[in-house]
Amino acid sequence: MLHKSEECTMLDLLVVGGGYVGLSVAVAIKQAAPHMAIEVVEAAPAEVWKKDVRASAIIAAATKMLEIFGVWDEIEPDAQPINRMIVTDSKASDPVRPVFLTFDGEVEEGRPFAHMIPNVSMVAALRNACERLGVPIRHGVRATGFRDTGPSAELTLSDGSVIASRLVVACDGVRSKLRDLAGIKTVSWDYGQSGIVTTVEHERPHEGMAEEHFLPAGPFAILPLKGNRSSLVWTERTADADRMVAADDLMFEAELERRFGHKLGQIRASEDRRAYPLGLTLARAFVAPRLAxxxxxxxxxxxxxxxGLNLGFKDVAALAETIVDADRLGLDIGSMNVLERYQIWRRFDTFRMGVTTDVLNRLFSNDITPVRVMRDFGLGVVDRMPRLKNFFIREAAGTSNAGAPKLLAGYPI
Known part of the structure; x- marks a missing residue:
């Protein structure tokens, strides 16, 4: 249904944002509805994604969706299964960190509850899928104007071009320009924390074990990568995080070693370390006319x-199923009647997860003795209740919800 006029390009679906979520939206819908004209626009230059040294935790339900896309075989050689997880609660200076909660990593036969995947591997596989399916990706252009014209939306880009589409999907990040252009408000606040992200090489193998240490400044997560390497998400108060990132390698590794410990032998941190401010941002609406x-x-x-990323993959699965079902019924995929189904499907789950992470962060990012005693008691109780632990692990893996979208259950749309 693609055609060009003197004024603008006409599409069925325009995705703004070429990260994992945006690419997955394009792949999911084009795979199920090949007749649709779909395009992706991305503000970043063409090769910038190859410089991303970070890795992401992908839950079991998301790997099922990637299998349906036909990209998991390409990703899996670089993916590290998380076979076990432990949770501790202590001070950085404590010589011993007692383990309060442990999770075994398998939710189904041969399927761990999560994998760690290098971001470049995931983006490369999804970009290859877009190429196979005939979905073009335009780089170096950003949205500067959005207008609902009735039968379509018109998106003005920074290069002066205009694209009309029956539906526009905004996947352009937490500071979404397109969301602002559409007039969608947010509820947000800052935690006064930043997450230091880096990779660590260590002497001994991790054996696929992930660790979450709750320290007074915030959680310190050690996530296994292929080989004797781990990805760190290290939460600190923003001023301390900025100071540590700016420190020389010797000082940074000394602070890191205090938190990482010696269980994996000698460690060496990557020179590429960055701090990202942490906060909570929830859109007041997930849809507007011609926009999701x-x-x-x-x-x-x-x-x-x-x-965080897995919530995005849940959005992908729900939105793709909503759009493809509507298209097969001959409905207008950009109408509010159709988009409202997606909003209802995803809004409560997102709100629940936002509140849960907010409460957990406030509960564990402090060193108030009575609070610490209560939370450690709660962790210990959960650890001694196998059924409850199994429920939590299946929730985390995304395999417990009978009403989940088809893609997350491993079925094509």
Missing amino acids: LAGDAAHGIHPISGQ
């Missing part, structure tokens, strides 16, 4: 649960 928000454009949460 997905991923961080709809919600930005604290990384304490490792669910």
Whole structure:
């Protein structure tokens, strides 16, 4: 249904944002509805994604969706299964960190509850899928104007071009320009914390074990990567995080070693370390006429649960199923009647996760003795109740919800 006039390009679906969520939206819908004209526009230059040294935790339900996309075989050689997880609660100076909670990593036969995947591997596989499906990706252009014209939306880009589309999907991050252009408000606050992200090489193998240490300044997560390497998400008060990132390698590794410990032998941190401010941002609406928000454009949460990207993948699965079902019924995919189904499907789950991460961060990012005693008691109780632990792990893996979108259950749309 693509055609060009003297004024603008006409599409069925325009995705703004070429990260994992935006690319996944394009792949999911184009795979199920090949007749649709779909395009992705991305503000970043063409090769910038190759410089991303970070890794992400991908839950079991999301790996099922990637299998349906036909990209998991390409990603899996670089993916590290998380076979076990432990949770501790202590001070950085404590010589011994008692383990209060442990999780075994398998939710189904042969399927761990999560994998750690290098971001470049995931983006490369999704970009290859877009190429196979005939979805073009335009780089170096950003949205500067958005207008609902009735039968379509018109998006003005920074290069002066105009694209009309029956539906526009905003996947352009927590500071979404497109969300602002559409007049969608947010609820947000800053935690006064920043997450230091880096990679560590260590002497001994991690054996696929992830660790979450609750320290007074915030959680310190050690997440296994392929080989003797781990990805760190280290939460500190913003001023301290900025100071540590700016410190020389010797001082940074000394502070890191106090928190990381010696269980994996000698450690060496990557020179590439960055601090990202942490906060909570929830869009007041996930849809507007001819527009849907997905991923961080709809919600930005604290990384304490490792669910931020996975919430985005849940958006992808729900939105794709909503749009494809409507198209097969001959409905207008950009109408509010159709988009409201997506909003209802995703809004409560997102709000619940946002509140949960907010409460957990406030509960564990302090050293108030009575609070610490209560939370450690609660962790210990959960650890001694196998059924409750199994419920939590299946929730985290995204495999417990009978009403989940088809893609997350491993079925094509």
